[in-house]
Amino acid sequence: MSTTPPRSSSPARSAPGSPKAGPPTSPRRPAVVPPAQKSGNTRMELPPDAYVSDTQKSRFALRGGKYNTEGKPAQIAVNQYRLKSLNYDGKIHQYDINVTSKPETNKRLPVKKVLEHRATKEALKPYNSKMWIFDGKALAWAPTYVKYLKYTVDLDEGKRAAGEKVRPGSVFEVVIKPTTEINLAIIAAYLESRVQFNNVVVEAMSFLDHLLRQGASERLLSIKRNFYDTKAKGHHLADGGVVEVHKGLYASIRFSQDMSSGGIGLSLNVDVANTAFWVGEQRLSDLLPKFLANCDSQWRGLTPARLVDVLRPKKRPGANDNWHSSDAFKHLRKLRRLKFTVKHRGRPDATADMLYNFRDVMFEEKYGSEGANSRNVKFDYNGKQTSVLDYYVQKYGQHLRAPGLPLIDAGTGGAIPMEFAYVAPMQRYPFKLNSDQTANMIKIAVTRPNERRKAIEDKTRMLRLDEDPYLKHYGITFEEKFSTTKAKVIPPPIVKFRAGGTAKPQFSGRWRIDNLKFWTPNKIPLQSWGIVAMGDCCDKETLVSFTQTFKMTFKRHGGLVDSDPVIVPPWSLQNKGRPRNEDITVGGTNGATVVLRAHEMIMKEKKLHTQLLFIVVPSKGSPFYERVKKNADCRFGFLSQVVQRGHVQQNQAQYHSNVCMKVNAKLGGATARTDPPWPSTGTYFPSNRPTMVIGVDVSHAAPGGNTASIAAMTMNADANCIRFNAAVQTNGYRTEMITDKNMARMFHKLVMDWRAGHPGLFPAHLIYFRDGVGEGQFAQVIDQEIGAIRKYFGAKCPKITVIVATKRHHIRFFPPQGAGDRNSNPLPGTLVEHEVTHPFMFDFFLNSHVAIQGTARPVHYYVLLDEFNVPINGLQRMIYHQCYSYIRSTTPVSLHPAVYYAHLAGSRARCHENAPSGDGPRHGGAGVEMLSDRIAKGFHIGPKAEDLKGEEAPDLLPLGPRDRLEFMERTMWFI
Numbered sequence: 001m002s003t004t005p006p007r008s009s010s011p012a013r014s015a016p017g018s019p020k021a022g023p024p025t026s027p028r029r030p031a032v033v034p035p036a037q038k039s040g041n042t043r044m045e046l047p048p049d050a051y052v053s054d055t056q057k058s059r060f061a062l063r064g065g066k067y068n069t070e071g072k073p074a075q076i077a078v079n080q081y082r083l084k085s086l087n088y089d090g091k092i093h094q095y096d097i098n099v100t101s102k103p104e105t106n107k108r109l110p111v112k113k114v115l116e117h118r119a120t121k122e123a124l125k126p127y128n129s130k131m132w133i134f135d136g137k138a139l140a141w142a143p144t145y146v147k148y149l150k151y152t153v154d155l156d157e158g159k160r161a162a163g164e165k166v167r168p169g170s171v172f173e174v175v176i177k178p179t180t181e182i183n184l185a186i187i188a189a190y191l192e193s194r195v196q197f198n199n200v201v202v203e204a205m206s207f208l209d210h211l212l213r214q215g216a217s218e219r220l221l222s223i224k225r226n227f228y229d230t231k232a233k234g235h236h237l238a239d240g241g242v243v244e245v246h247k248g249l250y251a252s253i254r255f256s257q258d259m260s261s262g263g264i265g266l267s268l269n270v271d272v273a274n275t276a277f278w279v280g281e282q283r284l285s286d287l288l289p290k291f292l293a294n295c296d297s298q299w300r301g302l303t304p305a306r307l308v309d310v311l312r313p314k315k316r317p318g319a320n321d322n323w324h325s326s327d328a329f330k331h332l333r334k335l336r337r338l339k340f341t342v343k344h345r346g347r348p349d350a351t352a353d354m355l356y357n358f359r360d361v362m363f364e365e366k367y368g369s370e371g372a373n374s375r376n377v378k379f380d381y382n383g384k385q386t387s388v389l390d391y392y393v394q395k396y397g398q399h400l401r402a403p404g405l406p407l408i409d410a411g412t413g414g415a416i417p418m419e420f421a422y423v424a425p426m427q428r429y430p431f432k433l434n435s436d437q438t439a440n441m442i443k444i445a446v447t448r449p450n451e452r453r454k455a456i457e458d459k460t461r462m463l464r465l466d467e468d469p470y471l472k473h474y475g476i477t478f479e480e481k482f483s484t485t486k487a488k489v490i491p492p493p494i495v496k497f498r499a500g501g502t503a504k505p506q507f508s509g510r511w512r513i514d515n516l517k518f519w520t521p522n523k524i525p526l527q528s529w530g531i532v533a534m535g536d537c538c539d540k541e542t543l544v545s546f547t548q549t550f551k552m553t554f555k556r557h558g559g560l561v562d563s564d565p566v567i568v569p570p571w572s573l574q575n576k577g578r579p580r581n582e583d584i585t586v587g588g589t590n591g592a593t594v595v596l597r598a599h600e601m602i603m604k605e606k607k608l609h610t611q612l613l614f615i616v617v618p619s620k621g622s623p624f625y626e627r628v629k630k631n632a633d634c635r636f637g638f639l640s641q642v643v644q645r646g647h648v649q650q651n652q653a654q655y656h657s658n659v660c661m662k663v664n665a666k667l668g669g670a671t672a673r674t675d676p677p678w679p680s681t682g683t684y685f686p687s688n689r690p691t692m693v694i695g696v697d698v699s700h701a702a703p704g705g706n707t708a709s710i711a712a713m714t715m716n717a718d719a720n721c722i723r724f725n726a727a728v729q730t731n732g733y734r735t736e737m738i739t740d741k742n743m744a745r746m747f748h749k750l751v752m753d754w755r756a757g758h759p760g761l762f763p764a765h766l767i768y769f770r771d772g773v774g775e776g777q778f779a780q781v782i783d784q785e786i787g788a789i790r791k792y793f794g795a796k797c798p799k800i801t802v803i804v805a806t807k808r809h810h811i812r813f814f815p816p817q818g819a820g821d822r823n824s825n826p827l828p829g830t831l832v833e834h835e836v837t838h839p840f841m842f843d844f845f846l847n848s849h850v851a852i853q854g855t856a857r858p859v860h861y862y863v864l865l866d867e868f869n870v871p872i873n874g875l876q877r878m879i880y881h882q883c884y885s886y887i888r889s890t891t892p893v894s895l896h897p898a899v900y901y902a903h904l905a906g907s908r909a910r911c912h913e914n915a916p917s918g919d920g921p922r923h924g925g926a927g928v929e930m931l932s933d934r935i936a937k938g939f940h941i942g943p944k945a946e947d948l949k950g951e952e953a954p955d956l957l958p959l960g961p962r963d964r965l966e967f968m969e970r971t972m973w974f975i
Helices: 054-059 109-115 116-129 185-191 199-217 285-297 304-311 327-335 365-370 386-394 435-445 451-462 469-473 541-556 584-589 589-607 625-636 645-650 651-665 740-757 775-796 872-882 897-912 924-936 962-969
Strands: 071-079 081-085 093-101 137-143 149-154 173-181 221-223 226-228 245-257 266-278 338-344 380-382 384-387 421-423 483-489 528-531 612-617 638-645 691-699 710-717 725-729 764-768 799-806 830-833 842-849 859-866
Touching: 054 775, 071 830, 081 483, 109 116, 109 173, 116 149, 116 226, 137 199, 137 380, 137 469, 149 338, 185 199, 185 384, 199 245, 199 469, 226 266, 266 451, 285 327, 285 421, 304 327, 365 799, 380 386, 384 386, 384 859, 528 541, 528 589, 528 651, 541 645, 541 651, 589 612, 589 625, 612 625, 625 638, 625 897, 638 645, 638 651, 691 740, 710 740, 710 897, 725 740, 725 897, 740 775, 764 775, 764 897, 775 799, 775 842, 775 859, 830 924
Parallel strands: 528 612, 612 638, 691 764, 764 799
Antiparallel strands: 071 483, 081 266, 093 137, 093 173, 149 173, 221 226, 226 245, 245 266, 338 421, 380 384, 483 830, 691 710, 710 725, 799 859, 830 842, 842 859
């Protein structure tokens, strides 16, 4: 058997764990493809240069000594433990593991079970078996060299009776072959910039990741980057016993910027992981009524008899002899892939721990109204057709208490009664939580910094890092406390309004706008407007009172309003006296009909096209939202403001001020601004540096969904960088990079808007904020999206700065006692450029907001490109201060407004999809929940977005008729 020769050994070191200066050995040729693409380990946090080929690594901006010099110095703890030592000289051999079934079957190979079996330990005993590390799939690492090894594993060893036939899928052949030798010294070489990121670095980092997890996973449940103590008690949600929350630990080794302060450039990032699991160790027959009650309130309080009844098949409409599954039965299909054990009297002890897979709920029309239950389903037993019910009586003397329940289809495991199936513990709950469950989850998961820190430290102790034999063997030790790093606190801005009005939030993170006039009032006076309530949810007097208070408040803030609104009467009053056989309720709750009727009444009375319509809905998350927005935006081309009945009835001044900010922005105004972060002459950016600020986000269909991806791009429309216009369009399916076609038309539209707000000017600088991309896509952003911008401008292209902003990380800040805000979170403006950042790339973490509850999550900003060489103080101050000019809030937002607006525009654009409104919600929690529900029930929803990748999607509907398009596109319709 041929094997791959081991590579040359690591260079000599002056001492273990201390790599010698100078180039390490170069055991293989430069990578032809990005090294990260060759790694099958998706748990690792790799830097951007891991995803590009060697010739492209220099494209990313480097820090080059750029650190903030103006913020107030501070010290802050971060949820990382530094690696103190690592034996760079240790011998590590990597092996390929090939497991095959004897005889071969189509069943999924239980590789993990095979590798944990006694036979594997025996086979590896001559090769220091205690130090072997497995990835559970196809790789292994060991300090000893094995040229070739083949052995057999029998999973039924000791369980098979003498003479009994071998069960298919119980005997396996294992072949182990060496592939390469891991060189840990390459990590130090990369951190010291002596080599570029390559495949050898990936191999070394992958080994460290598996090394960290090997010992812990032998004692704990390991799911991706998380660990859970299976002995710990879960926190039950208030759902009767369906879902419980387990507090686990997120753990990942990552590069860190600590070498200048005594570190070795590697740290362990740890965080709490709150995860929903099915409540285990309960009969499925007991779980069913509780589960159905959480699916729909109509099934709350089901008795055993009623449970059987709601799960029985129903007649198909218009067909005499056809039966179909009931609505409740369809929900049971969500239990597919749930694992369970079987327990009943007389069952052999040897099979007590055998896991079965819930493949489906049995259903066949031939069983009629009773369905496929234990009385009806029969099979051959001892040469006689026997029902499942009788089988258990005859073989085990076991009577069923609920014979009318449908049976579980367990595949080769047979047809199993629900009452004998016990849910295996610690199985993740894969569905969206309902509102009650979510509220309980938040109470459990959201904790203040001090409590979160204690939870992280407690959970980290369960890893037993100081006792781990695998870590000890390779000389890995960690510091015992969270890392503490240098930080800066950027001073908060003064928020400025018109006529000299100001708000000084200091570090409170909030301010009031009572009696303050908006920086820019609405350019379009409010003349043709009205209000309507969906489904009679408010009476006329309430609507009149609400609009009077709004008008008074809007004027107090400097808003221009020339007329009173049209009060569209409640639907029942409009239809008073109509024949009783007309269904007037449908019109009152049909978004299209309500918007049309209101629009007609406003135009008739005002003799102008409708500018703005207030629409009152019964509650948050109303099903009316998407339809009324689609009709207002696309069918008629006027602005709309949805308000909830409760707020309309309360009619409070503070709420009206919040609504006024939105309305003012939609009609061309701006709430407030902050002073420029650099020397300027009247405008936000210097007069010799006209600047485009762009925010981009691409959103995708829910998992398993078939809706198109939506690209959203925003750009500042004014020189003060307060107002932003947006362009949105479908972007294929599961396509993260904005297509060339979309870049051309969306960018052109926004450039025209920018020029209208900057008469006679040409941009000298373009700042491009991108959200939603991981490190593996940074290069694509530069190549494709920035490449399209360069093509658009040609030879006159402005200098470009590209910044990726993301909150998808596990870094948290913990200020010293008394140095944070009232909840012990870091003060707004806290900036961290050391310890948690990349060793030499240009990134930083910024906490710009005050967390309402829980522990604040900073935003990670990655500067990928900086052709303008923007002064670091000005750049960071600009990003932070502009979070205070978010146009519809009296608090700073956590993310730069350009990106925030792109999120809003992309979400609203789902309402503009060219699809029937009757298809249900297209976005948000309601859309995801509906889609997940339909998929789980087995409904066909057409090709999945993943299967349509590469194809074009139908365009969104335009914003209004042709004569209204320019008006709508120049407004902040998405606010």
